[in-house]
Amino acid sequence: MRVPMIAGNWKMNTTVGEATELVKAMRAGLDQIANVDKVICPPFISLAVVKELIRGSSIRLGAQNLYFEEKGAYTGEISPLMLADLCEFVIIGHSERRQYFNETGEIVNKKLRAALKVGLKPILCIGEKLEENEARRTEEVVTEQLESSLAGIDSLDGLIIAYEPVWAIGTGKAATGRQVSETIGLILYNIAQLYDEEVAQQMRILYGGSVTADNIAEFVQQSEIDGALVGGASLKANEFLSIVRQTSEIKGHLSR
Ligand code: 13P
Numbered sequence: 001m002r003v004p005m006i007a008g009n010w011k012m013n014t015t016v017g018e019a020t021e022l023v024k025a026m027r028a029g030l031d032q033i034a035n036v037d038k039v040i041c042p043p044f045i046s047l048a049v050v051k052e053l054i055r056g057s058s059i060r061l062g063a064q065n066l067y068f069e070e071k072g073a074y075t076g077e078i079s080p081l082m083l084a085d086l087c088e089f090v091i092i093g094h095s096e097r098r099q100y101f102n103e104t105g106e107i108v109n110k111k112l113r114a115a116l117k118v119g120l121k122p123i124l125c126i127g128e129k130l131e132e133n134e135a136r137r138t139e140e141v142v143t144e145q146l147e148s149s150l151a152g153i154d155s156l157d158g159l160i161i162a163y164e165p166v167w168a169i170g171t172g173k174a175a176t177g178r179q180v181s182e183t184i185g186l187i188l189y190n191i192a193q194l195y196d197e198e199v200a201q202q203m204r205i206l207y208g209g210s211v212t213a214d215n216i217a218e219f220v221q222q223s224e225i226d227g228a229l230v231g232g233a234s235l236k237a238n239e240f241l242s243i244v245r246q247t248s249e250i251k252g253h254l255s256r
Helices: 016-031 044-053 080-084 095-100 105-117 130-134 138-150 177-194 197-202 216-220 237-251
Strands: 005-009 037-041 059-063 089-092 121-126 160-163 204-208 227-230
Touching: 005 089, 005 204, 005 237, 016 037, 016 044, 016 059, 016 237, 037 089, 044 059, 080 105, 089 105, 105 121, 105 138, 121 138, 130 138, 138 177, 160 177, 177 197, 177 204, 177 216, 216 227, 216 237, 227 237
Parallel strands: 005 037, 005 227, 037 059, 059 089, 089 121, 121 160, 160 204, 204 227
Antiparallel strands: none
16 A cells, blocks of 8 residues: 655745744644655755754654765765655756756656665656647657666666646646546556556556645545655645645545
8 A cells, every 4th residue: 555645845945944944833733644655745844943843743854855875075964864864755857957967868767766765755747748748749758867867777676656737837737637637647658567466556656736725635536646746835834734634535536
């Protein structure tokens, strides 16, 4: 059985003080919700503080990025070893990194390998842009992203995939549950081809893109969708709590 997951990607938001306030506002409520992996991904500089604040709770911690080298003269970068000490998950290949920081499939692949090597659980983001979607190239783009990201990686243990269509991120225009389910079917097919049916069956796949407390139900009602990677709505304690709570209630009796 795959445990549902809701992960909050805080992106480049919150000072250390604001991160502290946000965690304090959601800690008790989140801790009470069972049967969902609850992950928060604050900016790097808040990881250590947040780690202390959630100690003893069921809330889990993730980073938003990493560099693929373990240490050395890479000014300003954060290594997998530094993160392995602090958190459990790491978002890799987010479309904002692909778009603004020129992350290619090859770089994403190196980052994935580096994360898996030190036991971090990557949340690999894939998804097509608006023009690709309109040109009906979703299948081709998603397939290519999976193949290049996973090239030469033998074991996907711990890996989670987030399908985030770029046109749905931060736009208020979420995909429909049906659209997402269809693409997840394609992702699963690819995973089964690249690995095997069992790996595909165990793979957790999240949806991301304008998820809110008002639309989360539509996604988690689909048995193929294991949860969500939430951006903007994860910065509001009550809304994030509502998203996690609804997921717990709806997933209580569903399986793929
Ligand atoms: P929004 O929920 O703000 O659309 O962001 C989604 C996202 O990119 C999560 O990684």
